[in-house]
Amino acid sequence: MSPARAQFFTPREVSCHCTTADLWVSYLGRVYDLTPLAPHYKGDILLKPIIEAAGKDIGHWFNPKTGDIKTSIDPQTGCLRYSTPQGLFLHISPSYPCSDWDTDFGHSWWCDEIGILSAKTRTIRIINTLTSQEHTLEVCSEETIWEILRRYLPYIAHAASYTWKYCGVPLNMDLTEENGVKDDDEFEELKLDSDLCTASIHLYFNDDLTEL
Incomplete structure (x- = not known):
């Protein structure tokens, strides 16, 4: 298995984290967990724009x-100031000299990423030939088959005990689209129903109870 690397997230996954108890945002291709800010700054008006942005992409706040x-x-x-048309928010310094702005917050909240926002997602159907169960997953196009396997673990804990094949050929678990798995875009260009043409990966049980 390839060494661990930054985790990829789909925009749909980010959008699910949209409450003060579970607050994520994305910007410039990265994903950030801002959940700790909510209890720490509870009641602070400067937290409001961030709460309103929960689960969304805020790339328009940043200079790429x-x-x-x-x-x-x-x-x-005539001075340079932060541009915040959505309203001032946490860790933004005032545009004028003042003595009541607290700088004792460590580093800015937009510095701690937890992963990468996928530039493109795709749908893959996974068929377990042992149980005949089928599951359709939205995955990141950048993910390796190993990483897709980890997405599949909630459905079967011993997913690594199977040989993963596409069109009858074992997949290289360290590769992504290089395995030749067809992309949904090809069908969209032909104006075909992508749901009917979703690539299918078949799992064949190895009977070795391999665990991750």
Whole structure:
């Protein structure tokens, strides 16, 4: 198995984390878990824009070149300031000198990513030839078969005890689309129903009870 790497998430997965008790956002291709902010800053008006953004992509808040919050020139002072049309939020410094802004928060909340937002997702059907069960998963196109296998674990804990095949050929578990698994986009270009043409991976039991 390939060494562990950053985890990929689909936009749908991020959108499920949309409460103050479970608050994720994404921006510039990365995913962030901001859940700890809610109890720490409970009642702070500066938390409101972040709560309203829960489960969403906030890439429009950031400069894609610098990776920092967008800035603009204050027309009154001529000074550079953070651009926050959605309202001021946590860890944004005021555009004017003041003594009541608390800088003792460590580093900014937008610095701690937990994974990568998939640039493209796809649907794969997994068929267990031992039990005849079928499950359709939305996966990240960047994921290896090993990583797709981990997504499948909630359905069968011993998924690694199977040989994974596509069109009768064993898959290289360290590869992604290089295995030749057809992409949904090919069917969309032909205006075919992708649900009817979803690529199917067949699992064949090895009877060795391998565990991850």
